[in-house]
Amino acid sequence: MPGYTVNPFVDGFQETPAGPVPRVKTSLGPADHLGTIRARTGIAGNQYKINPGLYCAGNPSSHSPVLVTANYKLSFDSLRKELSNLDAWILVADTRGINVWCAAGKKTFSADEIALQVKRAKLSAIVSHRQLILPQFAAIGVAAHTLQKKCGFNGVFGPLRAADIPRFMKNGRQADEPMRTVTFTVTERSLLVPVEICMLWKVFFLVVPGLFILSGIGPDIFSFKACVERGLTAVGATVTAILAGSMLTPILLPWIPGRQFWLKGLLTGGVMGLAFIFLVNDQAGVMEKGSLWLWVVAIASYTGMNFTGATPFTSLSGVEKEMQRGLPVQFGGALLAIVLWIVAPFVN
Amino acid sequence: MKEFRYIDGAAILKLNEEACVGCGNCVTVCPHRIFALHDKKAGIVDYDACMECGACANNCPVAAIYVNPDDGCGCAAYIINSWISKVTGKRVNMFNN
Known part of the structure; x- marks a missing residue:
């Protein structure tokens, strides 16, 4: 479309019954690292966000898992770089560019917001299952048991850290105690x-x-x-x-x-x-x-x-x-x- | 997180065990693992590890958990501003303090 540019972290589009969905790279490039430095030093201010909506990694099908995250670019990056061996959908909520935990704390990351994105992305036309994998840190803002009524999808809490997603998936979508426990190394x-x-x-x-x-x-x-x-x-x-x-x-x-x-x-x-x-x-x-x-x-x-x-x-x-x-x-x-x-x- | 302990007896956290339906949501979501299920009832096993994040209360389907509702995951500067705002009535912007 005229006037649009493709984000540097997107390397193609996946055709779906609801239209094309951007496929993201699962490794971080120089632009990502530079952005990380800007965000970590506060130079970027509070403006380090991506467009909310549906993305994907690998070659997902209608059976592939749906992972939910915030639209703070660091949250998004930390998730997508774990997905190199996974075919998955990534549903990005509009948390005003704030990370998962803080946005959930301020209730911008909520069941209502996720339900809105589910509908906006026409997710029910793209996947045949009805499960969303939520970051455990989102629990302060997302009442998972209310999602079903709001959008027809069930919320399941995944691990706290995106780094544990591959292990979580391998474990049959079960998180063990270390995955559920916050660290401060x-x-x-x-x-x-x-x-x-x-x-x-x-x-x-x-x-x-x-x-x-x-x-x-x-x-x-x-x-x-x-x-x-x-x-x-x-x-x-x-x-x-x-x-x-x-x-x-x-x-x-x-x-x-x-x-x-x-x-x-x-x-x-x-x-x-x-x-x-x-x-x-x-x-x-x-x-x-x-x-x-x-x-x-x-x-x-x-x-x-x-x-x-x-x-x-x-x-x-x-x-x-x-x-x-x-x-x-x-x-x-x-x-x-x-x-x-x-x-x-x-x-x- | 056993290597970090904060002030004992400070957290505001109440569990109404009678109302509890034993769904285990609180056990799942707590990042400090302070809940456990016994005989289909949740119990608090490590009260002083609570950081009042509120994940348990938010995910309790029967509202059996009460956590300090003050919205305050903030630094000292933010808390000072929120104290001041209680006096002046002005709203605090979390990210411009």
């Missing part, structure tokens, strides 16, 4: 670090000018030299804190003692803060060093606590509980650090 945690850090850019660039201005205040009212020198030290401490809270805390998560994230961030920040004041600036007095250390601890505790939003095991009730304890400490610590930082030049 060091690799999975590391993949979340870039977005954690990139989400802080906006605040970081708001804070940095403030740090420089505060650093210049002294007995001479305002010293440009102090503004630059002490300002850089303060920015260095801030970067150290972000690395402690948003990188080290997530990666070392199970090995840092304690359960509450604000405490884990506090510990990591404490150690990194000590390292920072030992390594940087011998001329700094005790008060300045104390201020820098407090600053690192407070910010690392906050950024560490912020990671609760990315884990697959923290309950909202628990997060609210720990925030009520953590926030006063973090806020008080940061405030005290700023006061000490301003007062220090007058005392020296």
